Amino acid sequence: xxxxxxxxxxxxxxxxxxxxxxVYAHTKGVSFEIIVVDNDSQDGAEPLIKAHFxxxxxxxxxxxxxxxxxxxxxxxxxxxxxxxxxxSDTEFIDDILTRCVHRLDNDPATVACGGIxxxxxxxxRPFYRSLAVFKRSLYVLPPGxxxxxxxxxxxxxxxxxxxxxVDWVPAALLLVKREAVTKAxxxxxxxxLYGEDVExxxxxxxxxxxxxxxxxxxxxxxxxSNPKRKEVQITIINRFFPQIQLSNLVWIRKEYGVGxxxxxxxxxxxxxxxxxxxxxxxxxxKFKNPxxxxxxxxxxxxxxxxxxxxxxxxxxxxxYFYKLDPKRHV
Numbered sequence: 001x002x003x004x005x006x007x008x009x010x011x012x013x014x015x016x017x018x019x020x021x022x023v024y025a026h027t028k029g030v031s032f033e034i035i036v037v038d039n040d041s042q043d044g045a046e047p048l049i050k051a052h053f054x055x056x057x058x059x060x061x062x063x064x065x066x067x068x069x070x071x072x073x074x075x076x077x078x079x080x081x082x083x084x085x086x087x088s089d090t091e092f093i094d095d096i097l098t099r100c101v102h103r104l105d106n107d108p109a110t111v112a113c114g115g116i117x118x119x120x121x122x123x124x125r126p127f128y129r130s131l132a133v134f135k136r137s138l139y140v141l142p143p144g145x146x147x148x149x150x151x152x153x154x155x156x157x158x159x160x161x162x163x164x165x166v167d168w169v170p171a172a173l174l175l176v177k178r179e180a181v182t183k184a185x186x187x188x189x190x191x192x193l194y195g196e197d198v199e200x201x202x203x204x205x206x207x208x209x210x211x212x213x214x215x216x217x218x219x220x221x222x223x224x225s226n227p228k229r230k231e232v233q234i235t236i237i238n239r240f241f242p243q244i245q246l247s248n249l250v251w252i253r254k255e256y257g258v259g260x261x262x263x264x265x266x267x268x269x270x271x272x273x274x275x276x277x278x279x280x281x282x283x284x285x286k287f288k289n290p291x292x293x294x295x296x297x298x299x300x301x302x303x304x305x306x307x308x309x310x311x312x313x314x315x316x317x318x319x320y321f322y323k324l325d326p327k328r329h330v
Contacts, residue, residue, distance in 0.1 A: 029098030195247030
């Protein structure tokens with residue numbers, strides 16, 4: 001068996017079906033199995049999907065285990081010499097899997113790879129090739145380009161001599177050698193959603209190279225199981241989705257230590273009065289009530305407080321399942 005394809009299903013019946021259909025339609029040059037891991041969707045998908053694809057393996061987690069635990073469950077029963085983590089909201093447009101397998105077979109220094117994510121119209125979807133860009137995005141700064149330049153100097157870009165090499169392969173489609181997982185370990189089960197693929201990529205990257213091939217593209221619809229995320233207004237202040245940012249803070253602690261984590265928390269606390277003062281001065285300059293139109297500032301403060309309730313737990317770095325109650329998504 002060449003590849004074990006692991007697809008996490010959570011209330012995405014049509015997307016999961018389309019994803020599996022695209023795999024069968026386009027994959028011709030390698031042998032593969034498909035393992036669908038269901039995170040307690042309770043949507044009746046199992047008999048419907050297995051009626052179309054009787055050869056798949058279906059695992060029921062029995063609860064919403066998130067991304068890491070579900071993928072690990074799939075890897076534990078997988079037979080392939082490669083694992084392919086594949087989002088349910090993706091679609092193949094050609095035999096991308098065969099090309100990626102052949103390249104990794106002939107490149108012992110590379111342990112994992114992926115391709116270019118595309119929108120449904122096949123235009124490229126942007127992603128972070130360098131973790132420096134991603135790390136900078138976790139900070140909040142006062143308005144002004146000067147602060148961005150300072151942060152760019154403190155967290156410089158990563159440069160690789162190989163144009164395909166990256167710091168992070170998005171887990172929407174992530175092909176990994178089995179022996180690399182044996183060395184790096186499976187995904188960290190402290191994570192519920194988000195951040196886990198970045199943390200895993202960091203460990204895999206210490207085993208060998210990570211690559212994204214420009215001529216290997218696939219469609220990633222995104223937000224399959226959480227379409228409400230598209231409705232959130234993103235601003236310089238209100239850009240943190242709580243579950244994502246909590247997971248990122250956990251990753252920062254695991255990868256960079258307590259000092260970096262404390263610095264990030266201090267950044268958030270310092271920005272609370274700056275954001276309030278900036279908005280109040282701006283309102284006064286327009287002859288408006290300085291205490292009006294502060295909802296975004298209040299929202300940012302509520303999120304910082306929410307993250308703060310996890311501070312000591314994250315510092316201790318003991319096993320814990322960082323799954324936010326949806327009611328706490330302030």
